[in-house]
Amino acid sequence: xxxxxxxxxxxxxxxxxxxxxxxxxxxxxxxxxxxxxxxxxxxxxxxxxxxxxxxxxxxxxxxxxxxxxxxxxxxxxxxxxxxxxxxxxxxxxxxxxxxxxxxxxxxxxxxxxxxxxxxxxxxxxxxx
Numbered sequence: 216x217x218x219x220x221x222x223x224x225x226x227x228x229x230x231x232x233x234x235x236x237x238x239x240x241x242x243x244x245x246x247x248x249x250x251x252x253x254x255x256x257x258x259x260x261x262x263x264x265x266x267x268x269x270x271x272x273x274x275x276x277x278x279x280x281x282x283x284x285x286x287x288x289x290x291x292x293x294x295x296x297x298x299x300x301x302x303x304x305x306x307x308x309x310x311x312x313x314x315x316x317x318x319x320x321x322x323x324x325x326x327x328x329x330x331x332x333x334x335x336x337x338x339x340x341x342x343x
Contacts, residue, residue: 220264224273228253234328261292282331295337
């Protein structure tokens with residue numbers, strides 16, 4: 216089976232690594248430093264990988280709103296409700312509260328420290 220690993224332009228790669236690692240519970244992976252900062256980094260959770268580069272590396276000025284129209288769906292291992300509570304307790308911006316969807320998943324959506332929307336999902340028992 217293949218997989219997809221989104222490459223996301225971010226403001227402050229180190230801050231983004233810290234947010235995903237310390238707040239969302241991801242593990243830091245490859246980090247490529249330069250004299251100016253970090254050129255590339257990736258993080259992973261439950262077999263999923265997200266990659267980050269500075270906005271300047273993709274031709275953005277840094278003033279554009281990041282993530283417009285993008286919503287990443289990540290199916291996590293473990294208890295979704297417990298994870299939701301942990302993130303709320305850490306002050307993560309919840310865009311959509313946890314809920315059951317009519318198409319057989321339970322999910323919630325957060326905004327990361329760059330404005331990207333991340334939806335964490337689990338199949339509802341008996342539907343997946």
